[in-house]
Amino acid sequence: MLDEALLSINQVTTLERWSLRQAIDGYARHGVRAIGVWRDKLDEIGAAAAAKLLRDAGMTVSAYCPGGLLTAPGEAAFRARLDDGRRMIDEAATIGARCAVMISGGLKDGSKDLAGARARCLEGLAELIPDARAAGVTLAIEPLHPMLCAARSVLTTLGMANDWCERLDGGAALGVVIDVYNIWWDPNLVAEIARAGPRIAAFQVCDWLAKTTDLRLDRGMPGDGVIDIRAIRKLVEDAGYTGHREIEIFSARDWWRRDPDDVVRTIKARYQTAV
């Protein structure tokens, strides 16, 4: 049996149906005591009110998502993203999030300059790290699946995330998110998870459906796909990670359409059988 205290649900999984308050109540109703908080849901009530709700429910925030998108072209857009990053750091500190998840951003306006976009993102992270450190927040950079390189994330592999962490030398203010969906295909997976070691700030879980129909919104419930989730979880925990296992499912055609209470019940069952 996995420890239920380490089960978290990222609220994107019930995003369409439940507000932050409803998600906190709903997860707690089923005995789930940790949540990944989504920024636009928090914006509806503000960080201070959210912090009170979370505290009153005894809910741990395993991750606060998403920030970053630092590949914006032009100085004004880049500065605006840094301002957003600083707001996010404040919010993450207010709600006591274990980490603030940073997505690098994709290629903007048809640009082909992948190396330039990567350099820009590194530059942005370097600017944000002192603020994160001052606030006691960990910025967790998340490599997304390479199919999202153009649209969302020029950071495409865990190896690259590890390289960035080494270059940025952010200490406790910088970590990585490992989401099985993004990295399961990687031939360097075993070595790079071990290398990530104490940098692993969050571990996210869903499944890759054999008949995937969409590049972003067709993720599967753990156990419904082809990822050997348990094997990857063991690698992550062998690397020293002792935090939550956060279920995060983007599923426009299936799970987002279901009764959220049923979704949470299914997650609780699959946590034991497939994670």
Added chain:
Amino acid sequence: MLDEALLSINQVTTLERWSLRQAIDGYARHGVRAIGVWRDKLDEIGAAAAAKLLRDAGMTVSAYCPGGLLTAPGEAAFRARLDDGRRMIDEAATIGARCAVMISGGLKDGSKDLAGARARCLEGLAELIPDARAAGVTLAIEPLHPMLCAARSVLTTLGMANDWCERLDGGAALGVVIDVYNIWWDPNLVAEIARAGPRIAAFQVCDWLAKTTDLRLDRGMPGDGVIDIRAIRKLVEDAGYTGHREIEIFSARDWWRRDPDDVVRTIKARYQTAV
């Protein structure tokens, strides 16, 4: 100006409209003198008849596609795929193809055993290499984009293809295909293309559309997407490759619907401006 003699078109680009005979005639009509041949189109007339058509038209076969799919579970299915591989080698020899493109295969029947599927594919390639060598054919293994890991290709990176080539030690009977669509996102791209060096048996080109809608059939015409194709071509040629630049576009919603003569005209123009 790029040398037009090195422009090839993979017939999958006009697959829905043109038979092999029509493609040979159509490409030749526009002065294109090389073709990537698709197996089910060749099957319609047989290898000997195809060889005569190609010879009469003075058409070079830059690649013969696709074979492999060696991750089949169970001994009988695996043996059947090896038999298919041997037929493909014979056909490739008959039509004088520069290489026979081998796709590794995906995860079958919901299997989660990625390492096992990779080992199985390696085993199959090791069995086929002596036949390829005897026939004077190069088996060109092609890493596909990681988004196809479950469906088509457990071989997900050029680095892994290079590792396999080193382990299999196939000499001239074994090479790699570099298709910009599959590898453009890879942070190790520069090093792995250089490492591939004389192993590069084919170079395929299309573009990644910023708003991609499908995991397999929504590739773009060179110049319509975000890949810095010219930069990758230079890396490939700096690594010693002197062969064709083969345009290969899977495009169910766009290019497959157009008049094939217009498609070929567009390719010829984009070959100079975007490749």
